[in-house]
Amino acid sequence: MLEEQIKNAINKLSESGDADLCEELIRTQGVKSPAFAQAAFKAGIFYPAILYQDASPEIRDKLIDLLENEKADQLKLADSPYYSQLSADDIIRRKVDRCLDALAMIGDDTVVEYFQKWETTPKAWRKLLNIGPLEYAADVGGWCIEDGKRKSLFFEECYALEKSENATPEDNVYGKTASEKCPSCGSSYVNMLVLDGRDERLSFLGINGKIKIKYCESCLPWTESVFCRYTEDGESTIIQQEGGENRFFEDEELNNRAPFVLSKKMVPKSYCADDGLHDCAIGGRPDFIYGAGYITCPECGKRMMHLAQLGMEFIGYGTHYIQICRDCKIVTATYQQT
Ligand SMILES: [Zn+2]
Ligand SMILES: [Zn+2]
Numbered sequence: 001m002l003e004e005q006i007k008n009a010i011n012k013l014s015e016s017g018d019a020d021l022c023e024e025l026i027r028t029q030g031v032k033s034p035a036f037a038q039a040a041f042k043a044g045i046f047y048p049a050i051l052y053q054d055a056s057p058e059i060r061d062k063l064i065d066l067l068e069n070e071k072a073d074q075l076k077l078a079d080s081p082y083y084s085q086l087s088a089d090d091i092i093r094r095k096v097d098r099c100l101d102a103l104a105m106i107g108d109d110t111v112v113e114y115f116q117k118w119e120t121t122p123k124a125w126r127k128l129l130n131i132g133p134l135e136y137a138a139d140v141g142g143w144c145i146e147d148g149k150r151k152s153l154f155f156e157e158c159y160a161l162e163k164s165e166n167a168t169p170e171d172n173v174y175g176k177t178a179s180e181k182c183p184s185c186g187s188s189y190v191n192m193l194v195l196d197g198r199d200e201r202l203s204f205l206g207i208n209g210k211i212k213i214k215y216c217e218s219c220l221p222w223t224e225s226v227f228c229r230y231t232e233d234g235e236s237t238i239i240q241q242e243g244g245e246n247r248f249f250e251d252e253e254l255n256n257r258a259p260f261v262l263s264k265k266m267v268p269k270s271y272c273a274d275d276g277l278h279d280c281a282i283g284g285r286p287d288f289i290y291g292a293g294y295i296t297c298p299e300c301g302k303r304m305m306h307l308a309q310l311g312m313e314f315i316g317y318g319t320h321y322i323q324i325c326r327d328c329k330i331v332t333a334t335y336q337q338t
Contacts, residue, residue, distance in 0.1 A: 010039045017045055017078045026050055030268030044078040046098035049140050050270055052105040060106050063099045064114055070124055072096045093128040104141030112150045139291035144303050153294050154306040157204040158271050158284025160263040167259035177251045182216035188251050190217045210234040213331045216241055218249050225295055225334045272309045279311025286321055289336040297325035
């Protein structure tokens with residue numbers, strides 16, 4: 001049955017360039033197959049980059065060869081009427097960009113080695129780009145180099161957030177108003193996530209207690225990010241939130257949102273998509289609406305790890321991305337929308 005689904009999905013990708021079924025299998029069923037990347041590469045499809053998550057070394061090496069040997073112009077891209085309007089440089093830029101997206105997503109030791117090499121000894125194509133390979137690594141692949149080693153910026157474990165009619169405040173997740181008011185806009189702060197690291201499902205977080213992630217939801221869309229310091233006994237203090245404009249949510253509106261709880265079972269690490277269907281989870285790989293999603297910790301300067309994605313289904317508009325630095329006990333939230 002699953003075999004059949006995979007075959008159908010790949011046929012659809014190859015014949016019409018439509019990757020939706022492949023993406024669905026990767027995200028919701030956790031199918032790991034190098035066949036997705038193989039078919040996508042052959043058809044010149046590079047979006048979504050998640051198609052390349054489990055690419056074979058053969059596809060990886062083909063992509064590396066194109067960049068290492070300045071042959072990116074040879075990459076096949078699926079036809080788009082838009083390309084006729086692009087200059088030759090723009091087309092090569094696009095091809096280099098697609099190669100780097102796919103390689104960042106693969107992100108294995110060989111890719112790490114080449115990305116570091118291309119940073120220190122840039123190739124000719126680097127001049128076409130605004131950002132270097134290691135920015136692709138973080139934005140697309142979810143990894144960075146820290147102290148000379150590859151570090152993943154997301155947890156492999158992932159639990160979906162599901163609507164629940166009868167959730168209680170003890171059921172981990174979330175998000176009713178706190179007693180304090182935001183000094184900028186006057187809305188109540190929201191205890192957006194309350195996570196108990198002692199819950200077996202959340203043991204991967206390595207948090208020995210309960211943490212509360214609190215911020216002003218009204219101001220978030222107007223600011224780049226907010227920071228909140230937590231303790232493991234469930235307290236938290238907002239340490240940095242610029243004021244937004246006077247956009248209120250009434251407390252009643254916030255408190256009337258349907259409660260969400262953690263799914264009983266783990267879901268695939270790439271479960272989250274920004275599709276309004278499965279866009280809410282704790283852990284796993286975030287699906288940023290646009291890149292540059294990982295924030296630097298204001299205390300230690302290291303990249304923070306993705307903790308939660310709260311999409312349309314949860315908050316009703318746009319997406320909140322929550323990241324954590326466990327060393328400094330700081331969380332941050334950012335907002336993106338299409
Ligand atoms: Zn506010
Ligand atoms: Zn830190």
